[in-house]
Amino acid sequence: MLEVKNLSKTFSPGTVNEVRALQGVDFTLAEGGFSAIIGTNGSGKSTVLNAIAGTFQPDEGRIILDGIDITRWPEFKRAALIGRVFQNPFAGTAAEMSIAENIVMAMKRGRRRGLGWAVDRNTREEIGARVRALKMGLEDRLDNPIGTLSGGQRQALTLLMATWLRPRILLLDEHTAALDPKSAAKVAELTSEIIARDKLTALMVTHSMQQAVAMPERIIMMHRGKIVEDYHGEMKRRVRIPDLVETFNRVTKRDLFSESAAVMLMGQYR
Amino acid sequence: MELQERKVDRHLIITASGRLDASWSEFFQEHLLQRIRAGEHHIILDAAALSFLSSMGIRALMAVYKELRAIGGTFLIAKSTSMVSETLRKSGLGQWLSDAPLPEVDPARKHPGVAPVAPSLEHFPGDVDSGLRLEIVDAWRPWQPVDRQRSRELSFPRDGFGLGIGGAGASYEAARNYLGEFVAVHGHVAVQPPDERGRPDCLLSEGEFVPSLHCAQALFCRGAPGHLLRFRAADDHPCYTVSALLEEMFTIAATTTIGFIAAGEIEGLVGAALIASPGRLHEQTEVGYPQIKEWLIFSGERVFAREQAVIVGVARKIPEHSGSEENSPVASSSSLMATGRRSIRSHMHAAVLPFQMLPNGPIASMAMAARLFGGASPRAVLHLVNDDRPGDGLGESALFQGACWFGAIVEGGDLL
Incomplete structure (x- = not known):
């Protein structure tokens, strides 16, 4: 379970570039729940993910993961608990290393890693089985450098690596946005499968309202650093893209309600 | 496919050359529906050069026919080739075929009693102009608590129209948290729940059922509006602002206080709606900025373009010699607000509905209400405002085309 309590962050405070990126963001993700955050550019959705991952320290608020207050933990320490997939399929993997070597690295995440990276037979078989489950034909190319794969293939492997150790929370930051439509659909399908199979707690930032409606059980909508809508339960099951568009329009209108108005x-x- | 048009009397003759098949049917249908929307309700298709008609083409013709039939228009196909005639006859649509020669230029046909006011305005005086009796509920002055003693349950029979702030419920106590803007038109009531996500609800007069609301504010005109004004955007007049329409109505009615209904295609609406019920206000409630954002939602831009508005209002013309309207008793105490014209004050609410064509010429307001409210549900009910802020102002609401039904308020207008 992830509890985000009253999280606030202002970048460049007191300057002309001041951005109040998060303003009292408050939500709880139940164990095994899959939620999406949607919002306009600059709404703070990726900032929430970065705050959870520990990329920066919030000005106020707390982040509690499975009862542990990780708010002041450095990013590297949190990495043992958190799986992360970024928008760029080339982030999160080492291009020169083989598929198997990349996965072995992911298997040792959060542990001391010596030079003994040799892939033994049992490990290789396990890797082969889990890569085969991706249904991308990559199980026969385990020794190929990962840099030779397409964006979609690399992102599928990144997803596999991020979830290999069943993280306490999986953070997906627009992880299909840079892929072609076919690869994006494939990676989205794998995401749903893996989250459901491993009963992962997952938080996905997406620009795709189609994905937000189709994939998770909950949609958190952000605008200007605040949560403006939280669709869950029956409300989420009923929500459709036009409803989300209407909510966006309504929220945007609030900005037009100036003092002179x-x-x-x-x-x-x- | 090539389409050419010419206007003869009230008919639009469209000459279509080429094949009306899957490749062209959508283009053809869209073009003709646009022409209907622009007011062409009598269309003759000159099919002499139409070489082929597929099922998709027939579907397009059917869409055009249905649209015209619904608004009392006519649709005929003339000079068709034997191939086209045969296809239509075998499809059971032979009634569209006409053997008559295409109409030539005729003297302009006029409806009896029509008095043209301007090229884009037509005035139809009603049979009876007995005036309107205004009933007022004045239990709320923003942003004070609602005066419970002065609030009233008001019923909205077919013989009247009005606007206000009210809510449905067995008692005022049951309704007090649901008070929102409403319009009532001949027994059809659209009421906006005071909730940012709320869609307007409809209460329709049916059999012995007469809709009613507990009202904190209401301006209800009983009686039949005695005048009809049809308006249509023209090159010299791209749209009609509400105050421009009011100016025309005052000129025709030759009076100072009127009640009106205006239905038409929206150029843009500027307005606001309650998102919290005034029934929740208490003595200590502060409503300034930014608290007002918790009570009102503002359109923020000109909204609902190309949809249908049914605007209901009451308006007063301030005599030129009364000096500045800001200093007049009307301005300081009444429930009427500034419009785009200094000499006119009004209170208007608009129900927004999906666009539907209205037949040309004289149409009864009751028939219009049954037609518009009897279809899809309203999308919103707005309190219309005149946003005259220098620089940022959105101006006032405007319509492209439509109709206004209006009459002099002969009783109760002095209480405004």
């Missing part, structure tokens, strides 16, 4: 409206309500 308020003065004008005060005079026009009698």
